[in-house]
Amino acid sequence: MKTLIRHALSASLFTSLGLAAAAFAQDAMVTISSPADGAKLAATAPIEIAYDVTPGPRGDHTHLYVDGNEAAVLRQLKGSHKLEPLASGMHELCIKVVNKNHTPIGVDKCVKVDVQ
Ligand SMILES: [Cu+2]
Numbered sequence: 001m002k003t004l005i006r007h008a009l010s011a012s013l014f015t016s017l018g019l020a021a022a023a024f025a026q027d028a029m030v031t032i033s034s035p036a037d038g039a040k041l042a043a044t045a046p047i048e049i050a051y052d053v054t055p056g057p058r059g060d061h062t063h064l065y066v067d068g069n070e071a072a073v074l075r076q077l078k079g080s081h082k083l084e085p086l087a088s089g090m091h092e093l094c095i096k097v098v099n100k101n102h103t104p105i106g107v108d109k110c111v112k113v114d115v116q
Helices: 002-013 015-024
Strands: 029-034 047-054 061-066 069-074 078-083 089-098 104-115
Touching: 029 089, 029 104, 047 061, 047 089, 061 078, 069 078
Parallel strands: none
Antiparallel strands: 029 047, 047 078, 061 069, 061 089, 089 104
16 A cells, blocks of 8 residues: 555656656566576585565565575565575576565566586
8 A cells, every 4th residue: 555655646746747757667677697597506505596686666575485485585685695405306496576565576587496
């Protein structure tokens, strides 16, 4: 609800440019710079995931998921997070933008890694 009110306020500041102002709000986006999608990783080493997030008007912070299970809450919008070594096999690492209630807003980025 707060987001809606904030939107209404900022739109009123731009009266005639209301629609244009909304279009300027940065869209939510997640980038995972490392590991690369399809990367082969050693089962003995911890995995460092490097990311960059734009939460957008509906997002607040992000969650990290490993094989669909929540592994961490990422409060920093840009940084890295170290994961415990994973068992060998394919794993999926996802970062999802969530709102203040920790509910995913539908913007995410996933990479599959091959741990050997
Ligand atoms: Cu959360």
